[in-house]
Amino acid sequence: MLFRGFVLSKKETVLKLSILAAFSVFAWCWSVKDRGVIFAVLGGIEREGDQIEILQMGRWLFLFAVFFLMMYRVMLDSRRTLLLSMYRYPSFRGWWKHYFLESHLMNLGHYLFCCLLWLLMENVTDNHSVYLFGTIIVFYIHLAMFISILLACGVVWMKAAVPCILLLLEGSAYILSNSLPAGILTCGMYCRIVLDTDYPAVYLFSAVQLVVCMECYFLVPQFWDRGVLFEKNN
């Protein structure tokens, strides 16, 4: 089966969906569902004074780790075949556009699959999410920003440590946001938007994250123009 640039065998598709399904069930099990599964899983960590919720923070970072793992496979395959595939495109920008958009499309597919499962589980438990679309959109934009950074760093920097650095930054951002009046640091947590009265401009941060996604998209070809992209491998 060909998913445009990416080759997916039936076996691999089944494996991927199985991992995502297991992850969805796992996330559903741990969540406190008084405001529904979607809000509980994707809504973020509620503020309880200045207390740092280590367990909740671990759960929050786990969400990103699973989506990063899925993307890691795509990036690994792309890196393996880079020298054989890139020159077949009319230009570097052509290759980068395909790679960037298709990776995002694949990530969106993973995300929607998980959301669909959570919604199905919610129907089974007769427990309906509040702030459903807001939560889904805000989390996805946050995830998309991370995926954009991953993809850009994967081409420019080629360091396997990038996902770990992103998770560290996300964890640090949560810890700092608890001790500082800096709500922007937890911009992917929808619960902060709707439950914190001191939370400033609601969707502005999502717009900023979309700008980061676009920056990543436009920045990489500039490295290509400067002729430094493949020099690190030599």
Add this chain to the structure above:
Amino acid sequence: MSQAVELDGITKYFRDEKVLDDISLKLESGKIYGIVGKNGAGKTVLFKIIAGFLKPSAGTVIVNGRHIGADTDFPDSLGLIIETPGFLSQYTAYQNLQYLASIKNRISKEKVKEAIRTVGLDPDSHKKVGKYSLGMRQRLGIAQAIMEEPELIILDEPMNGLDKKGIEDVKAILKELKGEGKTVLMASHYAEDMEICDQVYEMDNGKLAEYMPSPVRMQ
């Protein structure tokens, strides 16, 4: 004969280290050219510059009349192996080549299978590339380089990992490509791989010179 590749004053620095030193070269269409040189001589860097992956610090590259880096990022009609060819190990030879062919979408599935057969592999085999020997991967690399019938074929160490029969097979394929008017530029550590070449150059410390076989080397 028309010029397939024209290099003029190619110099390349990595930080302060000069890896290519003022290389000028003209390759005519329909010929096989070879470059011999030890590891780190600069062969792969030169190939990456011709293919468009690296930009020279100075000089120009023209392939089939188009200035690489100015008119186009990559040569229009190119087949390439640089370093050990990287394939998706979880897929078969045919699936890997079909994926690469789908990018340009210029050739049929039958052409893909034909290229695999040409290098002595079975396109209908269910064996995953991850289980291939180095020689089989190398053959598959050559298949992907020639499947779209490019005008220019760049092969970095194409004989790497091949047994005696494999080397003879590759030489026969290259001769056939030459007969079809294709230009082949290949590199090797070993001078004996170059017997099919119309012209051989030697690269040493980033400098290119015409290869002069010494009596010791001929042994």
